[in-house]
Every structure is written in structure tokens, then in C-alpha cells.
Amino acid sequence: AQRVTQPEKLLSVFKGAPVELKCNYSYSGSPELFWYVQYSRQRLQLLLRHISRESIKGFTADLNKGETSFHLKKPFAQEEDSAMYYCALSGRGGNTPLVFGKGTRLSVIA
Amino acid sequence: DTEVTQTPKHLVMGMTNKKSLKCEQHMGHRAMYWYKQKAKKPPELMFVYSYEKLSINESVPSRFSPECPNSSLLNLHLHALQPEDSALYLCASSQEEGLQAFLYGYTFGSGTRLTVV
Numbered sequence: 568a569q570r571v572t573q574p575e576k577l578l579s580v581f582k583g584a585p586v587e588l589k590c591n592y593s594y595s596g597s598p599e600l601f602w603y604v605q606y607s608r609q610r611l612q613l614l615l616r617h618i619s620r621e622s623i624k625g626f627t628a629d630l631n632k633g634e635t636s637f638h639l640k641k642p643f644a645q646e647e648d649s650a651m652y653y654c655a656l657s658g659r660g661g662n663t664p665l666v667f668g669k670g671t672r673l674s675v676i677a
Numbered sequence: 678d679t680e681v682t683q684t685p686k687h688l689v690m691g692m693t694n695k696k697s698l699k700c701e702q703h704m705g706h707r708a709m710y711w712y713k714q715k716a717k718k719p720p721e722l723m724f725v726y727s728y729e730k731l732s733i734n735e736s737v738p739s740r741f742s743p744e745c746p747n748s749s750l751l752n753l754h755l756h757a758l759q760p761e762d763s764a765l766y767l768c769a770s771s772q773e774e775g776l777q778a779f780l781y782g783y784t785f786g787s788g789t790r791l792t793v794v
Contacts, residue, residue, distance in 0.1 A: 601782050612786040665783055667719035
């Protein structure tokens with residue numbers, strides 16, 4: 568069974584400081600990892616997907632298969648980054664739909 | 678159209694009522710999903726439809742009854758709910774199950790906030 572662990576419920580950083588949101592996963596097959604973001608009163612949005620290796624809004628995430636981690640990073644936090652961030656995992660097979668971690672609330676302090 | 682549209686946005690219902698939640702997408706996605714999200718919790722999968730057939734039911738109580746009348750529409754019929762069923766119900770879609778979902782992730786609707794009184 569797949570499992571996603573986000574150890575921090577809340578992370579507070581000052582504006583301009585670096586941010587790292589931790590995500591670890593457990594999955595027996597080949598996983599695909601995603602980061603979703605949920606701003607206040609807005610819908611859940613896809614932020615990043617591992618396979619595309621993209622950088623969105625200054626965020627990046629690297630898959631570390633040895634440590635089974637997919638941490639989200641940004642060098643300089645902005646106030647508008649304050650939101651709920653969910654790490655999620657799906658598998659290549661049809662019976663492994665998207666499963667979310669418990670989420671980390673990022674609060675960027677001016 | 679690159680959105681998943683859910684109606685209504687808010688719903689208050691009594692424990693003896695019957696109501697339905699509606700979800701629509703016109704992106705040609707062939708997999709659609711219902712998730713339940715309680716306050717300050719992550720979304721939890723309820724049902725998966727693939728090519729209009731139910732492929733996954735995560736042991737959801739029978740008072741929740743999904744329906745997929747066509748490839749663009751997904752309904753969730755509600756009957757005899759309990760107050761603990763109050764939550765945000767999210768619909769999502771992906772190009773299909775398996776590889777496409779694997780590659781591109783899901784598109785989520787804004788949800789229906791359900792309150793059972």
C-alpha cells in the first residue's frame with residue numbers, strides 16, 4: 568500500500584527566508600510524486616509533478632529514491648506562498664489512485 | 678475548458694433528505710474521482726470511475742451512491758446522511774487511470790461544502 572508522510576503540520580518562516588517542506592513516501596512500485604497547493608478559499612491546485620522536473624512559482628522538488636523523499640523547496644519565501652501544501656503519490660497501475668499526505672500549512676511572516 | 682465544475686457550492690441537508698452533488702468536466706478526461714475532505718485534513722478517496730464504470734469504491738457507506746451518466750458528468754447521490762458526513766466533497770478528473778494520471782495528475786473542482794443537520 569502507498570503512504571505519504573509530511574512530518575510538519577505547520578511551518579512558519581520569515582519573508583525572504585528559504586523554505587523546505589518535507590515529504591517521505593512508501594510504495595512498492597514506481598511512484599509518481601506531486602505537490603498540490605490549497606490557498607485560502609481556493610481549490611486544490613497542482614503545483615509540481617516530479618516527472619516534468621519543472622519549477623513553478625520558484626518552487627522545486629527533487630525525488631530522492633534512496634531516501635524515498637520528495638521535499639519541496641524555495642530559496643526565498645514570499646507572503647503569497649502562505650497556503651496548505653499536500654504531497655501526493657500515485658502509481659502507474661490503474662488501481663493506485665492519488666493518495667495525499669496530511670499536509671503542511673506554510674505561513675510566511677512579513 | 679480546463680476546469681472541473683461542481684454544483685452546488687454549498688449544501689445544507691437534514692438527515693432524512695435526499696440530495697445530489699454534481700460534477701462536470703469537458704476536457705475529455707475518462708477518469709473521474711470523488712474525494713471527501715474534512716476540515717484541516719487531506720482529501721480522502723471515495724470512488725473512482727474509469728470510462729464511466731466504477732473501478733474503485735473505498736469501502737464508502739451505501740448512503741453515498743455515485744453515478745456516472747456519461748463521460749463528462751459525475752454525480753454523488755446522498756441519502757440518510759449523518760452529521761459526521763459534513764465535509765467538503767471534491768471531484769477530480771484525469772485523462773484516464775493509470776499512465777496518464779501518473780504523468781499529469783488530477784484536476785480538482787472547487788468542491789461542495791456539505792453540512793448535515
